[in-house]
Amino acid sequence: MLSGAAVAACKAGILTEKRESHSIALLFGWAGTAAAAHMEFTLITFLNGLAYGFLLFMLSSGLTLIYSMMGVPNFAHASFYMLGAYVAYSIAGLLGFWPALLVAPLLVGAAGAAIEHYGLRRVHRYGHVPELLFTFGLSYLVVELVQLVWGRAPVPYRIPPELDGTLFVLYTTAFPVYRGFMLLVAALMLLAIWLLLRHTRIGLTIQAALTHPQMAEALGHNVPRVFMLVFGGGCALAALAGVIGGNAFVTEPGMAASVGSIIFVVVVVGGLGSLAGAFIVSLLIGMMQTFAVAIDQSLGALLAALGWSPPSGTALAPLFHLTLAQVAPMLPYLLLVVTLVLRPKGLLGRREG
Amino acid sequence: MTPMLRLLPWVAVLALAPLVFPQSGALSLLSQMGTMILLCLSMNLLLGEGGMLSFGHAIYSGLGAFGVIHLMNQVGAGALAVPITLLPLAGGLVGALCGVLFGYLTTRRAGTTFSMITLGLVELVSAAVPMFPELFGGEGGIAGNRVAGEPVLGITYGPQVEVYALIAGWLLVCGVAMAALRATPLGLMLNAVRDNPERAAFVGYDPQRVRYLALILSAFFAGIGGGLAAINFEIVTGEYVGAARSGAILLFTFIGGGAYFYGPIIGAVVGVLFSSLLSAYTPAWQFYLGLLFIAIVLWLPGGLAQVLDHLARVLRARALAPALARCCARQAAAGLAALAGLVLGVEALYRLSLGNLLGASQASLALGKWVIDIHGVALWLVAALLLAGGIALLARGRLAWRAAWRTAWARVEAFEGRRHG
Numbered sequence: 001m002l003s004g005a006a007v008a009a010c011k012a013g014i015l016t017e018k019r020e021s022h023s024i025a026l027l028f029g030w031a032g033t034a035a036a037a038h039m040e041f042t043l044i045t046f047l048n049g050l051a052y053g054f055l056l057f058m059l060s061s062g063l064t065l066i067y068s069m070m071g072v073p074n075f076a077h078a079s080f081y082m083l084g085a086y087v088a089y090s091i092a093g094l095l096g097f098w099p100a101l102l103v104a105p106l107l108v109g110a111a112g113a114a115i116e117h118y119g120l121r122r123v124h125r126y127g128h129v130p131e132l133l134f135t136f137g138l139s140y141l142v143v144e145l146v147q148l149v150w151g152r153a154p155v156p157y158r159i160p161p162e163l164d165g166t167l168f169v170l171y172t173t174a175f176p177v178y179r180g181f182m183l184l185v186a187a188l189m190l191l192a193i194w195l196l197l198r199h200t201r202i203g204l205t206i207q208a209a210l211t212h213p214q215m216a217e218a219l220g221h222n223v224p225r226v227f228m229l230v231f232g233g234g235c236a237l238a239a240l241a242g243v244i245g246g247n248a249f250v251t252e253p254g255m256a257a258s259v260g261s262i263i264f265v266v267v268v269v270g271g272l273g274s275l276a277g278a279f280i281v282s283l284l285i286g287m288m289q290t291f292a293v294a295i296d297q298s299l300g301a302l303l304a305a306l307g308w309s310p311p312s313g314t315a316l317a318p319l320f321h322l323t324l325a326q327v328a329p330m331l332p333y334l335l336l337v338v339t340l341v342l343r344p345k346g347l348l349g350r351r352e353g
Numbered sequence: 354m355t356p357m358l359r360l361l362p363w364v365a366v367l368a369l370a371p372l373v374f375p376q377s378g379a380l381s382l383l384s385q386m387g388t389m390i391l392l393c394l395s396m397n398l399l400l401g402e403g404g405m406l407s408f409g410h411a412i413y414s415g416l417g418a419f420g421v422i423h424l425m426n427q428v429g430a431g432a433l434a435v436p437i438t439l440l441p442l443a444g445g446l447v448g449a450l451c452g453v454l455f456g457y458l459t460t461r462r463a464g465t466t467f468s469m470i471t472l473g474l475v476e477l478v479s480a481a482v483p484m485f486p487e488l489f490g491g492e493g494g495i496a497g498n499r500v501a502g503e504p505v506l507g508i509t510y511g512p513q514v515e516v517y518a519l520i521a522g523w524l525l526v527c528g529v530a531m532a533a534l535r536a537t538p539l540g541l542m543l544n545a546v547r548d549n550p551e552r553a554a555f556v557g558y559d560p561q562r563v564r565y566l567a568l569i570l571s572a573f574f575a576g577i578g579g580g581l582a583a584i585n586f587e588i589v590t591g592e593y594v595g596a597a598r599s600g601a602i603l604l605f606t607f608i609g610g611g612a613y614f615y616g617p618i619i620g621a622v623v624g625v626l627f628s629s630l631l632s633a634y635t636p637a638w639q640f641y642l643g644l645l646f647i648a649i650v651l652w653l654p655g656g657l658a659q660v661l662d663h664l665a666r667v668l669r670a671r672a673l674a675p676a677l678a679r680c681c682a683r684q685a686a687a688g689l690a691a692l693a694g695l696v697l698g699v700e701a702l703y704r705l706s707l708g709n710l711l712g713a714s715q716a717s718l719a720l721g722k723w724v725i726d727i728h729g730v731a732l733w734l735v736a737a738l739l740l741a742g743g744i745a746l747l748a749r750g751r752l753a754w755r756a757a758w759r760t761a762w763a764r765v766e767a768f769e770g771r772r773h774g
Contacts, residue, residue, distance in 0.1 A: 071465065072465050073465075073469070119647075119651065122651055123650060123651060126654055128464060128465055129404070129406050130650055130654060132406060132465065132468060133406070133603075133607060133646075133650050134647065134650045134651070136600070136603075137604075137643055137646040137647040137650055138647065140600070140604075140639070140642075140643040140646070141640070141643035141644065141647060144637070144639050144640035144643055145640070147706070148637070148640065148699065148702050148703055148706060149702070149706060150706065151706045261472065261476050261596070264469070264472065264473075265473070268469055268473075322484055326484055327484070329480040330477055330480040330481055330484075333473045333474075333476040333477040333480060334477060336469070336470075336472075336473035336476075336477075337458065337470060337473040337474055337477060340462075340466060340469055340470045340473060341458050341461065341470065344462060344466050
């Protein structure tokens with residue numbers, strides 16, 4: 001189902017097989033000959049953006065909790081996403097997809113908790129920079145570990161046959177069942193986290209430990225254990241995203257790097273420890289990426305449409321030929337830098353990292 | 354010692370290195386080390402001196418390299434008459450210019466926020482580079498020819514040894530400049546800003562301004578390093594500004610030890626040996642590098658330089674008691690056994706998982722003439738035994754080692770206290 005081109009598409013943060021059909025659809029839409037085609041493009045791109053945004057949120061929800069807990073972002077978070085996909089691939093080969101959906105996140109979560117207990121807790125007392133460096137080194141090591149165990153080529157981790165097929169056809173474009181499944185799992189997870197954090201005793205303890213660790217400790221809660229559980233839980237959520245994202249995209253050693261920096265953008269822009277902020281920014285980036293990649297318009301074309309011809313032959317000429325699709329990979333990072341410079345707290349954050 | 358005398362050993366090492374290793378392979382390795390040392394030293398101006406953890410240091414060196422390769426092509430085309438020897442300076446100016454531009458955004462904040470902005474910037478720049486193929490050459494990068502223009506004093510930069518001399522010369526100049534910078538008011542204020550920005554502000558220095566100036570200077574030296582790399586390799590690609598290269602510079606600097614001036618030098622030498630020499634022997638070199646880095650973050654925050662520094666101080670104080678020496682030897686032997694087990698297991702596993710993807714020279718696991726059967730049980734048994742046994746011995750000797758070390762260190766402190774007091 002997925003070819004080498006899909007790897008590139010995955011990197012740019014879009015879902016596969018739609019680029020051409022949509023440029024055509026867009027062409028029609030632009031010309032104003034077929035309103036239906038325009039509508040189809042918007043709807044399908046919206047759904048794709050939603051699916052991608054939900055996947056990003058699955059990854060960033062755990063990261064944002066860990067970020068507010070440690071005060072530094074976990075560089076290796078995307079590595080746990082990758083580990084989830086690989087472990088699920090191995091388990092799916094032995095037991096099938098459904099057990100893998102449950103077991104892989106648990107295994108990876110346990111590994112994450114162990115890393116917190118034996119590694120991070122140790123460097124925590126040296127300060128923030130060693131913590132950041134530790135997770136940075138960890139991300140480096142996990143990629144090597146994955147290559148060590150599963151090799152350097154992509155592994156054939158496939159969508160289970162019962163989820164293969166078309167959910168519905170929108171005008172002429174098919175929407176796969178699996179993308180619907182991804183949306184469903186992400187929505188269920190969102191609900192579960194919200195219920196856990198807001199309406200259970202464990203959730204209250206976690207919230208207290210994140211914002212007022214000393215007070216929570218004075219009241220008799222084992223804060224280091226809470227941190228370990230939050231770290232493990234965050235890793236398990238990332239692994240869950242890997243289990244359902246690994247077969248939708250490609251399971252290869254580069255998959256951590258392809259989403260790693262995007263989820264930083266989500267967490268930092270959303271605001272430290274703010275799940276709502278992470279949710280909003282996940283959807284924003286999901287939409288931004290899918291729409292921008294599908295639109296083959298350049299600044300020059302826009303200016304031409306407005307009746308002004310851009311200067312050719314000057315040093316700035318290449319700037320006017322860039323299409324929005326080409327600029328798309330840059331947009332999240334632009335958002336990150338602008339946010340950090342103008343509002344380091346992030347969109348909904350209450351304090352600075 | 355006068356500063357001139359202190360400089361002498363460094364000059365001697367730089368001058369003797371190509372005489373000791375005259376082979377062309379060794380020369381190119383030495384040239385790579387030279388540029389990497391310069392990059393790591395400039396990185397440490399931020400990391401060690403200023404406490405600024407930058408994930409985007411390669412932006413400055415990479416853009417400096419692009420500047421130099423364009424100028425080199427101009428010289429080759431006859432449009433510009435500048436000796437190649439001076440071109441790295443242009444790289445430094447490009448780097449400093451980028452420092453002025455990007456540093457204004459990054460150095461407004463310190464700590465984690467600074468790190469995150471640099472991370473965003475490096476991704477931004479490396480995403481922007483493929484968009485301008487006229488400037489950055491797209492996928493293939495921009496190639497050049499360093500044998501360009503009129504030879505000055507008979508130097509053509511055809512032979513590698515002349516390139517090495519160029520790199521060594523610039524390294525010496527920049528190294529002295531950076532070492533001198535540490536003693537200037539700016540260097541001292543940079544340390545103050547690192548340790549306590551609030552107090553530095555009360556003394557009357559704007560921490561933001563101090564960080565900004567330090568970053569511009571660091572970017573200048575990084576640009577020179579990038580320019581030297583461009584002259585050395587005669588090609589500059591988009592990877593030069595990427596996050597991976599920035600990460601490598603950070604990794605090497607930290608492995609060497611940011612708290613010491615010579616730490617980054619050690620780190621760069623070790624890093625280049627890993628990436629250029631060890632990679633010829635094993636596909637797992639990055640794994641070992643990552644492991645070394647994690648081990649240093651966990652147990653040796655001062656880096657490899659700390660080992661040398663502490664050892665030298667113990668020897669100078671004559672505090673190396675036989676008990677400590679015995680403990681050290683025992684721990685080292687246990688560590689070596691664990692390492693041997695780990696390496697054996699990792700090498701065998703890599704060969705099993707990569708299989709025929711490896712070349713013929715690396716496909717089988719051999720120790721001298723003795724070929725090891727990677728499918729046999731014996732190998733895994735030996736590897737597991739060595740690893741587990743080594744770790745168990747390390748854990749067992751840990752307390753005795755720590756006690757011996759504490760006694761020795763107390764003597765070192767007493768000795769140094771006597772000398773200073």
